[in-house]
Every structure is written in C-alpha cells, then in structure tokens.
Amino acid sequence: MATEATGGGLEFKPMEQFEVKALFGETVAWYTPTNVTLWLFLTALAAISLLVLGSRGRAIVPSRAQSVAELTYGLVHKMIEDIAGKEGLRYFPYILTLFLFVAFANLLGLVPMAFTVTSHIAVTGILAMAVFVGVTAIGFIKNGAHFLDLFWVRSAPLAVRPILAVIEVISYFVRPLSLSIRLAGNMIAGHAVIKVFAGFAAIAAVAPVAVVAVVGMYAFEVLVALVQAYVFTILTCVYLKDALHPSH
Amino acid sequence: MFSLLQEAATTAVEITGEEAVVIDETAPHAADAHTYGDAAHYAAESAGLPQLDVTTFGNQIFWLVVTLVVLYLVLSRVAVPRIAAVLSDRQGALTGDLMAAEEFKQKAREAEAAYDKALAEARSEAQRIVAQNRAEIQAELERAIAKADAEIAARTAESEARIREIRASADQSAREVARDVTAALVESLGGTADAAAIDAALDSRMKGFVQ
Amino acid sequence: MEGELANLGKYIGVGLTAFGMGFAALGVGNVAGNFLAGALRNPSAAAGQTATLFIGMAFAEALGIFSFLVALLLMFAV
Structure with a gap:
C-alpha cells in the first residue's frame, strides 16, 4: 500500500478495511458469499426490521419503533411530494428502498470492524445507474420526444441554446457519475480519516489527541451518513421531477 | 442480470478511467479485451485501492441486486401498505374525533344558550312579581292612609264641634x-x-x- | 511509469488535489452561509428551502469529492 509508513511501529493501512474477502475459502467468484454479501444482508435486515417489525403493532397511538418507522415513511413521502409532485408518488416504494438501503448501509458501516458496502463504487454505481436508467426511461415513456425539451432551454435566447444544450447533455450524463462518486467518496474519505487518526494512536504522546479526534470524526461521520442518504434520495427526486416535467 | 453486469463493467471503466476490464466468469464478452487482463490482475494483487479491484465487481453487483430486489419486494408488499393503512386510519380517527368534539362543542353552546335564556326568564319573572307585590302593598298602604286621614278628620271635626259647644255654653x-x-x-x-x-x-x- | 521520480511527481500531484478539497469547502461554506443570511432575513421561508440547501451543498461538495477521487486514482491506479 502506497501510504504505508514504517517508523516507530506506525502503520497506516486506511484502505485495508474496504477489501472484499470471501467468507469461506479464498477465491471470489460472482456467487461467492463475501463480507459484502454479509453486510448487504444485514443492511436489508435492519431496514426491514425498522419498517416491518416497527409497524407490526398497527397502533393508532404509535409505539416508539412505530413512530420511527412512520417518521421515515413520512420524510421520504413528503420529499417526493414536495419535489417531484403527486405523480412522483408512484415510485415511492423504490425511492424508500433506496433511502433505507443507503442510510442503513452508511450507518452499519460505522460499526467498528464493519464493512461499508456504500464505500464501493461498484455498489453506488449500480444504485446511481438504476436511478439514471430508470428516470430516463420514465422521462421518455411519459413525455415521448418532449423529454428532449429538458436539453433545449426555451427561455434562453436562440443563439445560446445550442451551447446550453451541449452543457445540459453533459451535465445530464454526469449525473450518475456524481451521484455514485459523491456517496462512495464521502464514505471512503470518512472511514480513511478515522483509520488514519486511529493509526496515530500508536504514538503514546499523541494518543489522547488521536482518540479525541477519532471520537469527533465518528460523530461527524454519523451525521454525514444520514446527510448522504438524504442527499442521494433528494437528488433522485430532483431527477424524477425532471423526467416527469421536462420543460423548464 | 447479465446486462446489468455489462452495464456496471462499462460504468466502472468510465468511473475509474482505469485500463482494466471485468474478469468474471459471467461476462464472456470481457474476453474481447483480454490483452488488458494482466493489468487487472496486477491491480487486484498489488496494493491497489480495493474499490478499483474489478475482479470483485461481479460479486458485489450480484449480491447488491439480490438485496435490493428483496428489500424492494418486502417494503412495497408489506411495509408500505401497512404504514399507509395505519396513517390513513389515524387520519380517519383524528377527523372523526375532531368532528365529535365539534359536535360536543355545539351541544355545549346550545345548553349554555338555553341556560342563559332560562336565567333571563326567571329574572324577569322575579322582577315582575316584585313589582306586582310592591304595587299591591303601595295600594294597600295608600288605602290605609286615606282611611286613617278620614278618621282623623272626622274626629277633629267632632272635637271642634264639642269645643265650640262647650265654649258657647x-x-x-x-x-x-x-x-x-x-x-x-x-x-x-x-x-x-x-x-x-x-x-x-x-x-x-x-x-x-x-x- | 516506474521509479523514484515518477513517485515524486505522483505524490506532488496528490498533494495538489488537496487544494480542490479546500475550494470545495469554500463552496459549501458559501452555500450554507448565504442560506443562513437569507434565513435570518426571512425565517418563515427558510423551512421550505432546506431541500434546496442540501442540493446546493451536495453539488458543491461533489466537486471536492471529485478532487479526492483524482487523488485516489493518482495514488492507487496510475
């Protein structure tokens, strides 16, 4: 590893935590259960237990778990309604799935010794590509050729429109890239920083500072985990709005 | 599944900009670019970034898709309808309760109005009775005074007559x-x-x- | 590329990308600060614009993350 530094037993391996390992055996084929598989399943389990077990009581006056489930439901529901409008609510279950998946993957990744599935570009890339392909398909199905109005800015002077169209097309195709890299980058950066600070704890003189820094970064990362899930979902809603109402 | 893998492979190449390709049993098309296979192996074996290790992409994507499908099905079939039902039930109960409360309030208002009306009636009745009694007493008093006056006048006249008589005699x-x-x-x-x-x-x- | 000189260039390049993160921090701070200034002027309208705030911050931050990505690619993939 390029960041390896050997001096006084100081060792930085901030990227080691992201390695994909098979749970049983050595080789990683496409079907092998790996640590990715394990944490993906734990993520799904956590999301399901929040929403399904939480709402099991079906009480008019909700229990604590049920209120959390309802708040999550309400948050995503309101987000779609505010941004994409009533038509967007058709896609509510998928957007809720995305939000819960990203939020729980981020949060579970902060458990010590855990593996963060959303720190992998393969995972976030698929999430972003699913949103991109899905939204583009919805745009063309709902609006037909009018969907291309998204790139043809009618409010701008005619001479500027072709230039704007090029910029709009580029920014449209950058969307899945920025969506996936934002999430993965945030996760990688946060976890790597925590690991680096933890590495400094090997030096006795700076160990207390390092421990305080790790605690502070950890708290910050909890916030980032939730904010990134929120941002991923809200951007999905924005893209969905563009697909449903392409004219500016 | 297969197309997804392909898509992901192209995305991965775009994202990383790396001269690598999916080494995956399920993606035979990857063989088109087998000349770069060595580079990928190098990336995987040496101290590369684990995120850029394309040999594990197939595995991650497969399990991700499985997880997402399971999560989506459970959420859309079980959780979402259940929570929506609970929320609409609560909304119904709330509007029902609010309407009942409004009804009770209306009733209370009516009862208050009736009470006020009864009170006003009772008060006016009482005033009427008081006035009547006062008038009766007044009349009786006047009658008694008149009677007394008349008696006094009669007696006075009688006394004067007697005095005159006595004086004359x-x-x-x-x-x-x-x-x-x-x-x-x-x-x-x-x-x-x-x-x-x-x-x-x-x-x-x-x-x-x-x- | 191999050799000490190539590594030197690589590390210098990685260090330079850190500027990108700094400028992204300026951008995010700018978004948040302007939001706060607007929110203090008209607090009643602020609640409805939190989504816009987060979108703006996400866009500003994404470009910083891109510079982080460039650093990672330089370190591990080139």
Whole structure:
C-alpha cells in the first residue's frame, strides 16, 4: 500500500478495511458469499426490521419503533411530494428502498470492524445507474420526444441554446457519475480519516489527541451518513421531477 | 442480470478511467479485451485501492441486486401498505374525533344558550312579581292612609264641634251669671234693673272675650 | 511509469488535489452561509428551502469529492 509508513511501529493501512474477502475459502467468484454479501444482508435486515417489525403493532397511538418507522415513511413521502409532485408518488416504494438501503448501509458501516458496502463504487454505481436508467426511461415513456425539451432551454435566447444544450447533455450524463462518486467518496474519505487518526494512536504522546479526534470524526461521520442518504434520495427526486416535467 | 453486469463493467471503466476490464466468469464478452487482463490482475494483487479491484465487481453487483430486489419486494408488499393503512386510519380517527368534539362543542353552546335564556326568564319573572307585590302593598298602604286621614278628620271635626259647644255654653252661662250679678247689684244699689240696658252693657263689656 | 521520480511527481500531484478539497469547502461554506443570511432575513421561508440547501451543498461538495477521487486514482491506479 502506497501510504504505508514504517517508523516507530506506525502503520497506516486506511484502505485495508474496504477489501472484499470471501467468507469461506479464498477465491471470489460472482456467487461467492463475501463480507459484502454479509453486510448487504444485514443492511436489508435492519431496514426491514425498522419498517416491518416497527409497524407490526398497527397502533393508532404509535409505539416508539412505530413512530420511527412512520417518521421515515413520512420524510421520504413528503420529499417526493414536495419535489417531484403527486405523480412522483408512484415510485415511492423504490425511492424508500433506496433511502433505507443507503442510510442503513452508511450507518452499519460505522460499526467498528464493519464493512461499508456504500464505500464501493461498484455498489453506488449500480444504485446511481438504476436511478439514471430508470428516470430516463420514465422521462421518455411519459413525455415521448418532449423529454428532449429538458436539453433545449426555451427561455434562453436562440443563439445560446445550442451551447446550453451541449452543457445540459453533459451535465445530464454526469449525473450518475456524481451521484455514485459523491456517496462512495464521502464514505471512503470518512472511514480513511478515522483509520488514519486511529493509526496515530500508536504514538503514546499523541494518543489522547488521536482518540479525541477519532471520537469527533465518528460523530461527524454519523451525521454525514444520514446527510448522504438524504442527499442521494433528494437528488433522485430532483431527477424524477425532471423526467416527469421536462420543460423548464 | 447479465446486462446489468455489462452495464456496471462499462460504468466502472468510465468511473475509474482505469485500463482494466471485468474478469468474471459471467461476462464472456470481457474476453474481447483480454490483452488488458494482466493489468487487472496486477491491480487486484498489488496494493491497489480495493474499490478499483474489478475482479470483485461481479460479486458485489450480484449480491447488491439480490438485496435490493428483496428489500424492494418486502417494503412495497408489506411495509408500505401497512404504514399507509395505519396513517390513513389515524387520519380517519383524528377527523372523526375532531368532528365529535365539534359536535360536543355545539351541544355545549346550545345548553349554555338555553341556560342563559332560562336565567333571563326567571329574572324577569322575579322582577315582575316584585313589582306586582310592591304595587299591591303601595295600594294597600295608600288605602290605609286615606282611611286613617278620614278618621282623623272626622274626629277633629267632632272635637271642634264639642269645643265650640262647650265654649258657647260657657259664654252663655257666664253671660247669665254676669246678668244676674249685674241685676242683683243694681237692685241692691237701689236702682231698677232694666233688662235691656244690662244686656247692652254686658254686650259692650264682653266683646273681646266672646267671639 | 516506474521509479523514484515518477513517485515524486505522483505524490506532488496528490498533494495538489488537496487544494480542490479546500475550494470545495469554500463552496459549501458559501452555500450554507448565504442560506443562513437569507434565513435570518426571512425565517418563515427558510423551512421550505432546506431541500434546496442540501442540493446546493451536495453539488458543491461533489466537486471536492471529485478532487479526492483524482487523488485516489493518482495514488492507487496510475
């Protein structure tokens, strides 16, 4: 590893935590259960237990778990309604799935010794590509050729429109890239920083500072985990709005 | 599944900009670019970034898709309808309760109005009775006073009459006594008592005593 | 590329990408600060614009993350 530094037993391996390992055996084929598989399943389990077990009581006056489930439901529901409008609510279950998946993957990744599935570009890339392909398909199905109005800015002077169209097309195709890299980058950066600070704890003189820094970064990362899930979902809603109402 | 893998592979190459390709049993098309296979192996084996290790992409994507499908199905079939039902139930209960509360409030308002009305009636009735009683008492009082006044007047008149009578009789007897005394005096002095002269003298003298 | 000189260039390049993160921090701070200034002027309208705030911050931050990505690619993939 390029960041390896050997001096006084100081060792930085901030990227080691992201390695994909098979749970049983050595080789990683496409079907092998790996640590990715394990944490993906734990993520799904956590999301399901929040929403399904939480709402099991079906009480008019909700229990604590049920209120959390309802708040999550309400948050995503309101987000779609505010941004994409009533038509967007058709896609509510998928957007809720995305939000819960990203939020729980981020949060579970902060458990010590855990593996963060959303720190992998393969995972976030698929999430972003699913949103991109899905939204583009919805745009063309709902609006037909009018969907291309998204790139043809009618409010701008005619001479500027072709230039704007090029910029709009580029920014449209950058969307899945920025969506996936934002999430993965945030996760990688946060976890790597925590690991680096933890590495400094090997030096006795700076160990207390390092421990305080790790605690502070950890708290910050909890916030980032939730904010990134929120941002991923809200951007999905924005893209969905563009697909449903392409004219500016 | 297969197309997804392909898509992801192209995305991965775009994202990383790396000269690598999916080494995956499920993606035979990857063989098109087998000349870069060594580079990928190098990336995987040496100290590369685990995120850029394309050999594990197939595995991650497969399990991700499985997880997402399971999560989506569970959420859309079980959780979302259940929570939506709970929320609409609550909304229904809330509106029902609010309407009931509004009804009760209306009833309370009506009851208050009725109470106020009864109170006002009772008060006016009481005032009426008081006024009536007062009028009756006043009338009785006036009647009694008038009666008493009349009695007093009658008695006064009677008393005055008696006083006048007594005074008249006292005048008369004083006159008689004076006449008799005068006649006796005149006679004893040797004169002849002239009754008419005596009366005239008496009248002139007694003027001022007898009204 | 191999050799000490190539590594030197690589590390210098990685260090330079850190500037990108700094500028992204300026951008995010700018978004948040302007939001706060607007929110203090008209607090009643602020609640409705939190989504816009997060979108703006996400866009500003994404470009910083891109510079982080460039650093990672330089370190591990080139």
